[in-house]
Amino acid sequence: MNKEEIINRVRERARNNYRTGLNCAECVFRAIYDEGITDLPPEVISLATGFGGGIGLSGNTCGAVSGAVLAVGSVHGRKNPEAIEDMHERAMDLSGEAGRYRLFNNIPREFAEQFGDVKCANLVGPYEWTSRERHKLCQGFIGEAAAIGMRWILEANEKGYRMPYGPNVAGLE
Numbered sequence: 001m002n003k004e005e006i007i008n009r010v011r012e013r014a015r016n017n018y019r020t021g022l023n024c025a026e027c028v029f030r031a032i033y034d035e036g037i038t039d040l041p042p043e044v045i046s047l048a049t050g051f052g053g054g055i056g057l058s059g060n061t062c063g064a065v066s067g068a069v070l071a072v073g074s075v076h077g078r079k080n081p082e083a084i085e086d087m088h089e090r091a092m093d094l095s096g097e098a099g100r101y102r103l104f105n106n107i108p109r110e111f112a113e114q115f116g117d118v119k120c121a122n123l124v125g126p127y128e129w130t131s132r133e134r135h136k137l138c139q140g141f142i143g144e145a146a147a148i149g150m151r152w153i154l155e156a157n158e159k160g161y162r163m164p165y166g167p168n169v170a171g172l173e
Helices: 003-019 024-033 042-051 063-076 087-095 101-115 120-124 132-159
Strands: none
Touching (some): 024 042, 024 132
């Protein structure tokens, strides 16, 4: 199976998860988790619950984006950061030339390029929360966030973490 087929399968699975009552973050995380690419137990999905509605309906970072970050972290996150004894090396594992932050940085950047923002309140603001229109809109965000997350997992599997940064608070390139 090629990468696009995997990405499309995850996108559709995430959209279907939304139809079953999972929140946005759970939908994305679960769709990627169900690819069988991590050895974490299924209970790990519970970590995504609080991110729905931009963190407990607060309207902050879109839960679908958070779910993608969680899912990517389940594959490419540091399982034991203290295993890197030197503090400088440990920091470089995150933000260095081949640091993991490069991977995570691209998720909200790509989502914002596609939808104009990553803030839940701005994305769904024009719609009544319980409206069919908002549900349909979120279902699209969910599918695309899952596709973005899966694409970056596959990219990092193939090439490591040497991708360029998007805009970031540290001014890194």
